[in-house]
Amino acid sequence: MARMKFICDAERCIECNGCVTACKAEHDVPWGVNRRRVVTLNDGVPGEKSISVACMHCSDAPCMSVCPVDCFYRTDEGVVLHDKDICIGCGYCSYACPFGAPQFPSNGTFGLRGKMDKCTFCAGGPEDNGSQAEYEKYGRNRLAEGKLPACAEMCSTKALLGGDGDVVADIFRTRVINRGKGSEVWGWGTAYGKPTQGAPSPTPPEGSKT
Template sequence: MYKFIVDTHSNLCIKCKACEAICKNHNNVPPGIYRIRVITINEGKPGQLNIPMPCMHCSDPACLKVCPMDAIYKRPDGIVLVNKDKCIGCGYCSYACPFGAPQFEGSGAFGTKGKMDKCTFCVQPYEQKDENGNIIENEPIPRCAMVCPGGALLAGEASEIVRVFRERIRGYTAKELVEKVFMV
Protein backbone atom coordinates (compact mmCIF):
# COMPACT_ATOMS: atom_id res chain seq x y z
CA MET A 1 0.00 0.00 0.00
CA TYR A 2 1.31 3.42 -0.94
CA LYS A 3 1.64 6.18 1.67
CA PHE A 4 1.16 9.67 0.28
CA ILE A 5 2.56 12.96 1.57
CA VAL A 6 2.79 16.63 0.60
CA ASP A 7 5.97 18.71 0.83
CA THR A 8 6.15 22.47 0.25
CA HIS A 9 9.19 24.64 -0.51
CA SER A 10 8.68 28.32 0.22
CA ASN A 11 11.91 29.35 -1.49
CA LEU A 12 10.65 27.91 -4.81
CA CYS A 13 7.15 29.44 -4.81
CA ILE A 14 6.80 32.39 -7.20
CA LYS A 15 3.24 33.24 -6.08
CA CYS A 16 1.73 32.60 -9.49
CA LYS A 17 -1.24 30.95 -7.77
CA ALA A 18 -1.58 28.35 -10.52
CA CYS A 19 -2.12 25.82 -7.72
CA GLU A 20 -5.16 27.74 -6.44
CA ALA A 21 -6.64 28.11 -9.93
CA ILE A 22 -6.23 24.48 -11.02
CA CYS A 23 -7.61 23.21 -7.70
CA LYS A 24 -10.74 25.38 -7.93
CA ASN A 25 -11.28 24.46 -11.57
CA HIS A 26 -10.56 20.72 -11.36
CA ASN A 27 -12.52 20.15 -8.14
CA ASN A 28 -15.36 22.62 -8.78
CA VAL A 29 -14.60 24.31 -5.45
CA PRO A 30 -17.25 26.86 -4.39
CA PRO A 31 -16.45 30.59 -4.03
CA GLY A 32 -14.82 31.50 -0.74
CA ILE A 33 -13.27 28.04 -0.28
CA TYR A 34 -9.57 27.45 -0.90
CA ARG A 35 -8.35 23.89 -0.72
CA ILE A 36 -4.88 25.34 -1.26
CA ARG A 37 -3.77 28.92 -0.89
CA VAL A 38 -0.51 30.80 -1.15
CA ILE A 39 0.34 32.71 2.00
CA THR A 40 2.86 35.54 1.80
CA ILE A 41 4.99 36.57 4.75
CA ASN A 42 6.87 39.91 4.73
CA GLU A 43 5.27 40.91 1.43
CA GLY A 44 7.36 43.43 -0.50
CA LYS A 45 10.20 43.28 2.01
CA PRO A 46 13.55 41.50 2.00
CA GLY A 47 12.99 37.92 3.06
CA GLN A 48 9.50 37.67 1.54
CA LEU A 49 8.23 34.11 1.68
CA ASN A 50 5.45 32.63 -0.44
CA ILE A 51 4.18 29.46 1.15
CA PRO A 52 1.76 27.09 -0.62
CA MET A 53 -0.62 25.79 2.06
CA PRO A 54 -2.64 22.69 1.14
CA CYS A 55 -3.88 20.13 3.63
CA MET A 56 -0.76 18.29 4.75
CA HIS A 57 -2.61 14.96 5.22
CA CYS A 58 -0.88 14.69 8.60
CA SER A 59 0.34 11.40 9.99
CA ASP A 60 -1.60 12.18 13.20
CA PRO A 61 -4.35 14.61 12.09
CA ALA A 62 -5.65 16.91 14.83
CA CYS A 63 -8.81 17.56 12.78
CA LEU A 64 -9.71 13.88 12.89
CA LYS A 65 -9.28 13.69 16.67
CA VAL A 66 -11.66 16.57 17.44
CA CYS A 67 -14.48 15.74 15.04
CA PRO A 68 -17.47 14.76 17.22
CA MET A 69 -19.21 13.00 14.31
CA ASP A 70 -16.23 10.97 13.03
CA ALA A 71 -16.77 12.67 9.69
CA ILE A 72 -13.03 13.01 9.09
CA TYR A 73 -11.17 9.81 8.34
CA LYS A 74 -7.75 8.72 7.19
CA ARG A 75 -7.39 6.18 4.43
CA PRO A 76 -4.79 3.40 4.73
CA ASP A 77 -2.67 5.27 2.17
CA GLY A 78 -2.47 8.34 4.46
CA ILE A 79 -4.95 10.60 2.66
CA VAL A 80 -7.26 12.46 5.05
CA LEU A 81 -10.82 12.99 3.79
CA VAL A 82 -14.20 14.17 5.09
CA ASN A 83 -17.54 12.40 4.80
CA LYS A 84 -19.83 15.37 4.16
CA ASP A 85 -22.90 13.30 4.99
CA LYS A 86 -21.66 13.08 8.59
CA CYS A 87 -20.28 16.63 8.93
CA ILE A 88 -22.43 18.96 11.08
CA GLY A 89 -20.37 22.09 10.40
CA CYS A 90 -19.28 22.62 14.01
CA GLY A 91 -15.87 23.95 12.98
CA TYR A 92 -13.83 22.09 15.60
CA CYS A 93 -11.57 20.79 12.85
CA SER A 94 -10.73 24.32 11.70
CA TYR A 95 -9.66 25.26 15.23
CA ALA A 96 -7.54 22.13 15.58
CA CYS A 97 -5.72 22.27 12.21
CA PRO A 98 -2.42 24.21 12.39
CA PHE A 99 -2.48 24.70 8.60
CA GLY A 100 -5.99 26.14 8.21
CA ALA A 101 -6.97 23.38 5.80
CA PRO A 102 -10.62 22.87 6.83
CA GLN A 103 -12.76 25.47 5.07
CA PHE A 104 -16.43 26.39 5.42
CA GLU A 105 -18.69 28.32 3.05
CA GLY A 106 -20.41 30.18 5.87
CA SER A 107 -19.02 32.09 8.81
CA GLY A 108 -21.90 31.84 11.26
CA ALA A 109 -22.32 30.30 14.68
CA PHE A 110 -21.97 26.65 15.64
CA GLY A 111 -23.49 24.41 12.99
CA THR A 112 -24.42 27.19 10.55
CA LYS A 113 -21.19 27.27 8.55
CA GLY A 114 -22.15 24.50 6.14
CA LYS A 115 -20.17 21.35 5.45
CA MET A 116 -16.41 21.28 5.82
CA ASP A 117 -14.34 21.25 2.64
CA LYS A 118 -10.61 20.56 2.29
CA CYS A 119 -7.95 19.22 -0.04
CA THR A 120 -8.71 15.69 -1.20
CA PHE A 121 -5.29 14.99 -2.77
CA CYS A 122 -7.35 14.90 -5.98
CA VAL A 123 -8.69 11.42 -5.22
CA GLN A 124 -12.01 10.37 -6.67
CA PRO A 125 -14.95 10.92 -4.30
CA TYR A 126 -15.77 7.24 -4.73
CA GLU A 127 -13.68 4.11 -4.99
CA GLN A 128 -13.47 2.61 -8.45
CA LYS A 129 -13.91 -1.16 -8.74
CA ASP A 130 -12.96 -3.66 -11.44
CA GLU A 131 -15.35 -6.20 -12.99
CA ASN A 132 -14.83 -8.56 -10.01
CA GLY A 133 -15.69 -5.89 -7.45
CA ASN A 134 -12.09 -5.35 -6.32
CA ILE A 135 -11.08 -1.79 -5.48
CA ILE A 136 -8.74 -0.33 -8.09
CA GLU A 137 -5.89 1.43 -6.31
CA ASN A 138 -4.78 4.33 -8.47
CA GLU A 139 -2.05 6.67 -7.36
CA PRO A 140 -3.69 10.06 -6.88
CA ILE A 141 -1.96 12.98 -8.58
CA PRO A 142 -2.73 16.34 -6.96
CA ARG A 143 -3.19 18.88 -9.74
CA CYS A 144 -1.56 21.66 -7.69
CA ALA A 145 1.76 19.80 -7.68
CA MET A 146 1.42 18.96 -11.38
CA VAL A 147 1.10 22.61 -12.47
CA CYS A 148 3.57 24.28 -10.08
CA PRO A 149 6.17 25.88 -12.39
CA GLY A 150 8.75 26.36 -9.64
CA GLY A 151 8.49 22.90 -8.10
CA ALA A 152 7.41 24.38 -4.75
CA LEU A 153 4.84 21.62 -4.27
CA LEU A 154 5.73 17.97 -4.24
CA ALA A 155 3.01 15.41 -3.62
CA GLY A 156 2.98 11.69 -4.08
CA GLU A 157 4.24 8.44 -2.69
CA ALA A 158 6.14 9.10 0.55
CA SER A 159 9.41 7.32 -0.23
CA GLU A 160 9.74 9.19 -3.55
CA ILE A 161 9.02 12.59 -1.96
CA VAL A 162 11.53 11.90 0.81
CA ARG A 163 14.13 10.90 -1.82
CA VAL A 164 13.59 14.17 -3.74
CA PHE A 165 13.71 16.21 -0.52
CA ARG A 166 16.97 14.58 0.54
CA GLU A 167 18.44 15.28 -2.88
CA ARG A 168 17.45 18.94 -2.64
CA ILE A 169 19.12 19.45 0.75
CA ARG A 170 22.21 17.32 0.16
CA GLY A 171 25.41 19.25 0.75
CA TYR A 172 23.85 22.04 2.84
CA THR A 173 24.71 22.65 6.48
CA ALA A 174 21.85 23.30 8.91
CA LYS A 175 22.74 27.02 8.94
CA GLU A 176 22.72 27.19 5.13
CA LEU A 177 19.33 25.47 5.00
CA VAL A 178 17.82 27.97 7.45
CA GLU A 179 19.28 30.85 5.42
CA LYS A 180 18.02 29.35 2.15
CA VAL A 181 14.51 28.60 3.40
CA PHE A 182 14.00 31.72 5.54
CA MET A 183 16.27 34.04 3.56
CA VAL A 184 17.90 35.38 6.74
Protein backbone atom coordinates in the same frame (compact mmCIF):
# COMPACT_ATOMS: atom_id res chain seq x y z
CA MET B 1 1.63 0.81 0.51
CA ALA B 2 2.61 4.39 -0.33
CA ARG B 3 1.92 7.09 2.25
CA MET B 4 0.89 10.26 0.43
CA LYS B 5 2.37 13.56 1.60
CA PHE B 6 2.90 17.16 0.45
CA ILE B 7 6.18 19.10 0.69
CA CYS B 8 6.57 22.72 -0.42
CA ASP B 9 10.04 24.04 -1.18
CA ALA B 10 10.00 27.66 -0.02
CA GLU B 11 13.12 28.42 -2.09
CA ARG B 12 11.30 27.59 -5.32
CA CYS B 13 7.82 29.02 -4.64
CA ILE B 14 7.30 32.24 -6.63
CA GLU B 15 3.77 33.00 -5.33
CA CYS B 16 2.19 32.52 -8.76
CA ASN B 17 -0.90 30.84 -7.23
CA GLY B 18 -0.93 28.30 -10.04
CA CYS B 19 -1.57 25.54 -7.49
CA VAL B 20 -4.59 27.41 -6.11
CA THR B 21 -6.07 27.92 -9.57
CA ALA B 22 -5.41 24.31 -10.60
CA CYS B 23 -7.20 22.99 -7.52
CA LYS B 24 -10.27 25.18 -7.97
CA ALA B 25 -10.53 24.38 -11.69
CA GLU B 26 -10.00 20.64 -11.27
CA HIS B 27 -12.62 20.14 -8.57
CA ASP B 28 -15.07 22.99 -9.18
CA VAL B 29 -14.42 24.13 -5.60
CA PRO B 30 -17.30 26.13 -4.04
CA TRP B 31 -17.03 29.91 -4.03
CA GLY B 32 -15.36 31.23 -0.91
CA VAL B 33 -13.29 28.07 -0.33
CA ASN B 34 -9.62 27.67 -1.21
CA ARG B 35 -8.55 24.12 -0.55
CA ARG B 36 -5.02 25.35 -1.21
CA ARG B 37 -3.60 28.83 -0.71
CA VAL B 38 -0.23 30.55 -0.88
CA VAL B 39 1.04 32.24 2.28
CA THR B 40 3.84 34.84 2.07
CA LEU B 41 5.93 35.91 5.06
CA ASN B 42 7.92 39.16 5.21
CA ASP B 43 6.17 40.34 2.06
CA GLY B 44 8.18 42.98 0.23
CA VAL B 45 11.15 42.97 2.59
CA PRO B 46 14.42 41.01 2.68
CA GLY B 47 13.85 37.42 3.71
CA GLU B 48 10.50 37.14 1.94
CA LYS B 49 9.33 33.53 1.63
CA SER B 50 6.20 31.99 0.15
CA ILE B 51 4.76 28.55 0.77
CA SER B 52 1.76 26.68 -0.59
CA VAL B 53 -0.49 25.43 2.23
CA ALA B 54 -3.34 22.92 2.28
CA CYS B 55 -4.36 19.90 4.32
CA MET B 56 -1.13 18.09 5.18
CA HIS B 57 -2.94 14.77 5.78
CA CYS B 58 -1.35 14.39 9.19
CA SER B 59 -0.46 11.00 10.59
CA ASP B 60 -2.10 12.10 13.87
CA ALA B 61 -4.69 14.48 12.45
CA PRO B 62 -6.25 16.81 15.07
CA CYS B 63 -9.39 17.20 12.94
CA MET B 64 -10.08 13.50 13.39
CA SER B 65 -9.60 13.80 17.15
CA VAL B 66 -12.08 16.65 17.70
CA CYS B 67 -14.85 15.68 15.26
CA PRO B 68 -17.92 14.78 17.41
CA VAL B 69 -19.49 12.63 14.69
CA ASP B 70 -16.32 10.92 13.41
CA CYS B 71 -16.82 12.02 9.82
CA PHE B 72 -13.06 12.05 9.17
CA TYR B 73 -11.27 8.89 8.11
CA ARG B 74 -7.86 7.88 6.76
CA THR B 75 -7.38 5.85 3.57
CA ASP B 76 -4.84 3.08 3.08
CA GLU B 77 -2.57 5.67 1.39
CA GLY B 78 -2.64 7.90 4.48
CA VAL B 79 -4.96 10.51 2.94
CA VAL B 80 -7.28 12.16 5.48
CA LEU B 81 -10.79 12.55 4.05
CA HIS B 82 -14.21 13.35 5.45
CA ASP B 83 -17.72 12.15 4.78
CA LYS B 84 -20.01 15.09 3.99
CA ASP B 85 -23.08 12.95 4.56
CA ILE B 86 -22.06 12.61 8.21
CA CYS B 87 -20.59 16.10 8.73
CA ILE B 88 -22.81 18.43 10.79
CA GLY B 89 -20.83 21.60 10.07
CA CYS B 90 -19.93 22.32 13.70
CA GLY B 91 -16.56 23.76 12.69
CA TYR B 92 -14.51 22.07 15.43
CA CYS B 93 -12.08 20.76 12.82
CA SER B 94 -11.41 24.24 11.45
CA TYR B 95 -10.34 25.42 14.91
CA ALA B 96 -8.23 22.32 15.59
CA CYS B 97 -6.35 22.25 12.26
CA PRO B 98 -3.05 24.19 12.45
CA PHE B 99 -3.16 24.71 8.66
CA GLY B 100 -6.73 26.04 8.44
CA ALA B 101 -7.60 23.30 5.96
CA PRO B 102 -11.29 22.60 6.74
CA GLN B 103 -13.43 25.55 5.65
CA PHE B 104 -17.07 26.54 5.41
CA PRO B 105 -18.36 27.22 1.89
CA SER B 106 -19.46 30.84 1.54
CA ASN B 107 -22.56 31.71 -0.45
CA GLY B 108 -24.12 35.14 -0.51
CA THR B 109 -22.90 38.37 1.08
CA PHE B 110 -22.30 37.11 4.60
CA GLY B 111 -21.60 33.45 3.93
CA LEU B 112 -23.60 30.36 4.77
CA ARG B 113 -22.66 27.54 7.10
CA GLY B 114 -22.95 24.05 5.76
CA LYS B 115 -20.82 20.95 5.28
CA MET B 116 -17.11 21.48 5.74
CA ASP B 117 -14.84 21.34 2.70
CA LYS B 118 -11.13 20.53 2.54
CA CYS B 119 -8.28 19.27 0.38
CA THR B 120 -8.77 15.65 -0.62
CA PHE B 121 -5.29 15.06 -2.10
CA CYS B 122 -7.33 14.53 -5.29
CA ALA B 123 -8.58 11.25 -3.76
CA GLY B 124 -12.32 11.90 -3.89
CA GLY B 125 -14.52 10.65 -1.09
CA PRO B 126 -16.36 7.57 0.22
CA GLU B 127 -18.54 7.20 -2.89
CA ASP B 128 -17.59 4.94 -5.80
CA ASN B 129 -14.40 6.05 -7.52
CA GLY B 130 -15.12 8.28 -10.49
CA SER B 131 -18.86 8.46 -9.83
CA GLN B 132 -20.89 11.61 -10.41
CA ALA B 133 -21.89 11.70 -6.74
CA GLU B 134 -18.25 11.65 -5.70
CA TYR B 135 -17.36 14.47 -8.08
CA GLU B 136 -20.24 16.69 -6.97
CA LYS B 137 -19.24 16.42 -3.31
CA TYR B 138 -15.46 16.11 -3.38
CA GLY B 139 -14.22 16.74 -6.91
CA ARG B 140 -12.20 14.57 -9.25
CA ASN B 141 -10.53 11.41 -7.94
CA ARG B 142 -7.14 11.62 -9.66
CA LEU B 143 -5.48 9.05 -7.42
CA ALA B 144 -7.92 6.40 -8.63
CA GLU B 145 -6.83 7.34 -12.17
CA GLY B 146 -3.18 6.79 -11.27
CA LYS B 147 -2.38 10.51 -11.25
CA LEU B 148 -0.92 12.88 -8.68
CA PRO B 149 -2.74 15.92 -7.22
CA ALA B 150 -3.39 18.65 -9.77
CA CYS B 151 -1.77 21.35 -7.63
CA ALA B 152 1.59 19.54 -7.58
CA GLU B 153 1.48 18.70 -11.29
CA MET B 154 0.74 22.31 -12.24
CA CYS B 155 3.47 23.91 -10.09
CA SER B 156 5.66 25.71 -12.64
CA THR B 157 8.83 25.68 -10.49
CA LYS B 158 8.17 22.25 -8.94
CA ALA B 159 8.18 23.87 -5.52
CA LEU B 160 5.12 21.85 -4.50
CA LEU B 161 5.73 18.12 -4.39
CA GLY B 162 2.96 15.60 -3.79
CA GLY B 163 3.01 11.83 -3.77
CA ASP B 164 4.67 8.98 -1.89
CA GLY B 165 6.15 10.52 1.26
CA ASP B 166 9.45 8.67 0.90
CA VAL B 167 9.86 9.75 -2.72
CA VAL B 168 9.12 13.46 -2.16
CA ALA B 169 11.38 13.45 0.92
CA ASP B 170 14.23 12.03 -1.17
CA ILE B 171 13.70 14.70 -3.84
CA PHE B 172 13.75 17.50 -1.27
CA ARG B 173 16.76 16.00 0.51
CA THR B 174 18.70 15.90 -2.78
CA ARG B 175 17.85 19.54 -3.47
CA VAL B 176 19.14 20.63 -0.07
CA ILE B 177 22.38 18.68 -0.53
CA ASN B 178 22.94 20.19 -3.98
CA ARG B 179 22.40 23.69 -2.65
CA GLY B 180 25.58 23.42 -0.60
CA LYS B 181 26.34 24.61 2.90
CA GLY B 182 26.74 27.82 4.80
CA SER B 183 24.86 31.05 4.24
CA GLU B 184 23.76 30.02 0.75
CA VAL B 185 22.12 26.75 1.78
CA TRP B 186 18.67 28.32 1.33
CA GLY B 187 19.69 30.98 -1.18
CA TRP B 188 17.82 31.67 -4.40
CA GLY B 189 21.03 31.27 -6.39
CA THR B 190 21.64 27.78 -5.07
CA ALA B 191 18.06 26.76 -5.78
CA TYR B 192 18.24 27.76 -9.43
CA GLY B 193 21.95 27.69 -10.09
CA LYS B 194 24.56 30.42 -10.27
CA PRO B 195 27.81 31.04 -12.16
CA THR B 196 30.76 29.04 -10.91
CA GLN B 197 33.07 31.26 -8.87
CA GLY B 198 36.63 31.45 -10.09
CA ALA B 199 35.80 30.28 -13.59
CA PRO B 200 38.24 31.62 -16.21
CA SER B 201 37.01 34.57 -18.23
CA PRO B 202 36.57 34.04 -21.96
CA THR B 203 39.58 35.09 -24.07
CA PRO B 204 38.85 38.32 -25.97
CA PRO B 205 39.17 38.22 -29.78
CA GLU B 206 42.61 39.05 -31.13
CA GLY B 207 43.05 42.73 -31.77
CA SER B 208 40.13 43.83 -29.60
CA LYS B 209 40.58 46.46 -26.93
CA THR B 210 40.36 45.36 -23.32
